Amino acid sequence: MNKTEIERLYEALKKRAEGAARDLKGQETGDKLRNLYVGCRGFLQTLEIRELTSLIPRKSYFVFADGDRTSRPVNASLYSDSLSSETVQAVLNCAVSAMAPSTITAAIYTIAMSYCCANDILKRGDQKTPGTFFELLIGHLVSSALGVNPTTQITAPTLDLNITLPTDFVFDLGADKSRVHLPIKTSTRERVVQVWAHQRVLDGMHGVARFKGVLVVMAETNKQEKAETVTEVCLPNQWTAYQMYIAQMFRVYYLDLPEPYSRLKDRYPFIQVKQFGDFFFEIDKIERSGLVG
Amino acid sequence: MNKTEIERLYEALKKRAEGAARDLKGQETGDKLRNLYVGCRGFLQTLEIRELTSLIPRKSYFVFADGDRTSRPVNASLYSDSLSSETVQAVLNCAVSAMAPSTITAAIYTIAMSYCCANDILKRGDQKTPGTFFELLIGHLVSSALGVNPTTQITAPTLDLNITLPTDFVFDLGADKSRVHLPIKTSTRERVVQVWAHQRVLDGMHGVARFKGVLVVMAETNKQEKAETVTEVCLPNQWTAYQMYIAQMFRVYYLDLPEPYSRLKDRYPFIQVKQFGDFFFEIDKIERSGLVG
Numbered sequence: 001m002n003k004t005e006i007e008r009l010y011e012a013l014k015k016r017a018e019g020a021a022r023d024l025k026g027q028e029t030g031d032k033l034r035n036l037y038v039g040c041r042g043f044l045q046t047l048e049i050r051e052l053t054s055l056i057p058r059k060s061y062f063v064f065a066d067g068d069r070t071s072r073p074v075n076a077s078l079y080s081d082s083l084s085s086e087t088v089q090a091v092l093n094c095a096v097s098a099m100a101p102s103t104i105t106a107a108i109y110t111i112a113m114s115y116c117c118a119n120d121i122l123k124r125g126d127q128k129t130p131g132t133f134f135e136l137l138i139g140h141l142v143s144s145a146l147g148v149n150p151t152t153q154i155t156a157p158t159l160d161l162n163i164t165l166p167t168d169f170v171f172d173l174g175a176d177k178s179r180v181h182l183p184i185k186t187s188t189r190e191r192v193v194q195v196w197a198h199q200r201v202l203d204g205m206h207g208v209a210r211f212k213g214v215l216v217v218m219a220e221t222n223k224q225e226k227a228e229t230v231t232e233v234c235l236p237n238q239w240t241a242y243q244m245y246i247a248q249m250f251r252v253y254y255l256d257l258p259e260p261y262s263r264l265k266d267r268y269p270f271i272q273v274k275q276f277g278d279f280f281f282e283i284d285k286i287e288r289s290g291l292v293g
Numbered sequence: 294m295n296k297t298e299i300e301r302l303y304e305a306l307k308k309r310a311e312g313a314a315r316d317l318k319g320q321e322t323g324d325k326l327r328n329l330y331v332g333c334r335g336f337l338q339t340l341e342i343r344e345l346t347s348l349i350p351r352k353s354y355f356v357f358a359d360g361d362r363t364s365r366p367v368n369a370s371l372y373s374d375s376l377s378s379e380t381v382q383a384v385l386n387c388a389v390s391a392m393a394p395s396t397i398t399a400a401i402y403t404i405a406m407s408y409c410c411a412n413d414i415l416k417r418g419d420q421k422t423p424g425t426f427f428e429l430l431i432g433h434l435v436s437s438a439l440g441v442n443p444t445t446q447i448t449a450p451t452l453d454l455n456i457t458l459p460t461d462f463v464f465d466l467g468a469d470k471s472r473v474h475l476p477i478k479t480s481t482r483e484r485v486v487q488v489w490a491h492q493r494v495l496d497g498m499h500g501v502a503r504f505k506g507v508l509v510v511m512a513e514t515n516k517q518e519k520a521e522t523v524t525e526v527c528l529p530n531q532w533t534a535y536q537m538y539i540a541q542m543f544r545v546y547y548l549d550l551p552e553p554y555s556r557l558k559d560r561y562p563f564i565q566v567k568q569f570g571d572f573f574f575e576i577d578k579i580e581r582s583g584l585v586g
Contacts, residue, residue, distance in 0.1 A: 245497025
């Protein structure tokens with residue numbers, strides 16, 4: 001499996017999900033995701049693995065390496081190089097009700113990381129493609145679970161003009177249910193305030209909590225190239241201020257959940273930050289209309 | 294004047310404004326800005342000037358060029374290569390009451406562009422230094438005009454904990470006056486929602502309009518390298534939604550004012566977008582406490 005082949009599989013996925021079909025939730029999109037994952041896994045198996053010095057308590061990380069080219073940090077307890085084809089199939093079809101949330105999270109982490117790490121090695125400095133891929137992967141899983149494809153713009157009539165805005169994925173589940181606002185990020189850092197700001201615009205345009213905000217993030221790791229160390233960049237007090245003063249996000253899900261954020265659910269304003277595998281077991285809460293969680 | 298010399302002058306400015314002295318408003322900071330401007334102008338005079346094809350109505354642009362290295366687009370009617378030393382001195386000391394707002398705007402544009410363009414040529418791909426320089430230049434002018442140095446963090450006591458957040462420049466003008474929230478950007482694009490979001494946090498923490506929000510931006514130009522054309526990237530409907538639903542910015546000032554934004558002051562919600570030279574003649578409105586403009 002080489003660069004050209006992986007690019008071909010990525011383009012096939014992108015065409016299926018974003019082209020004329022625009023069927024993010026469909027099984028065919030799941031199949032393209034699986035093909036791409038299998039291709040990337042094959043490529044990664046040819047690479048060297050190098051341990052990093054983890055400065056994050058209770059987490060260990062490695063990178064894939066090809067000479068002086070290295071991938072992003074990979075969480076050793078989440079990534080599996082022996083994911084069974086049944087597990088991959090089940091996860092990409094959202095047939096996960098018999099699986100533990102931590103198993104689901106680890107499988108999705110593995111699928112997500114495989115493409116991102118392969119791309120890190122093959123295309124130095126390319127941040128955009130992994131971001132788009134991660135949006136397609138999570139978008140596929142959430143839209144399959146909700147049974148509805150998303151849109152990416154929203155129109156609000158005002159007294160003076162109709163305003164149409166581009167958005168992250170938004171889902172219309174029907175008049176008696178919530179709508180869902182689904183920003184998806186490989187990491188957040190200082191840009192995360194955008195998520196709360198867009199939620200605030202939706203609340204202002206359409207009524208508070210007409211859209212439930214669900215943020216999905218891959219990880220907050222940061223690699224120090226020279227020192228070969230890895231840290232997590234977390235700003236929990238800023239999140240607290242955003243949740244108090246800008247808008248209320250209903251859920252934040254991580255594949256590689258940072259502990260400083262997981263603690264936010266235990267203190268005011270109780271931001272519900274969880275591993276992504278939990279999503280599949282609280283869809284009814286997300287779908288339920290209204291302000292109460 | 295060479296790269297090392299310009300770097301030395303930039304570091305001298307940075308040390309004065311951000312070092313132990315932290316005196317952004319002082320005349321010494323103004324002197325360092327002038328030295329840096331004079332150095333950069335000398336360097337730029339050794340370069341070739343190439344016209345761009347402007348796709349922006351009623352504006353023409355050029356770039357400075359050194360072989361295949363080119364600067365950002367420069368507005369030909371704002372930039373002057375013969376700014377008198379009296380004008381530079383007057384502007385950097387805020388002694389501008391006898392000057393027309395358009396003259397002030399053009400002089401500051403020239404000073405701002407000189408360093409940014411010199412840096413574009415000398416350090417390919419460096420976006421950070423021009424951004425920091427522009428913050429120091431505008432920060433110096435605004436703090437000199439207000440007579441107060443800014444801070445860059447803010448603390449809010451909540452029922453549960455004290456939250457300290459990093460911010461853009463904020464100014465405390467005294468108990469009977471407004472406070473000022475001053476984000477400064479070389480361009481905004483999709484990141485601009487941060488400005489409204491931070492204003493919202495300040496409003497939520499401290500009461501609506503306790504801080505007046507004043508955004509200062511250099512330009513919204515975008516150069517198409519191959520075609521040698523220049524466009525402006527403007528999202529006026531998004532700004533309208535942010536001003537309606539997130540928070541209310543009191544003023545937005547540009548050095549190179551895009552016409553689609555200048556029109557926003559004439560329709561609801563009447564965002565006051567103006568050339569930066571106007572700032573010096575409405576300081577009393579910015580200082581005046583309370584909700585009414």
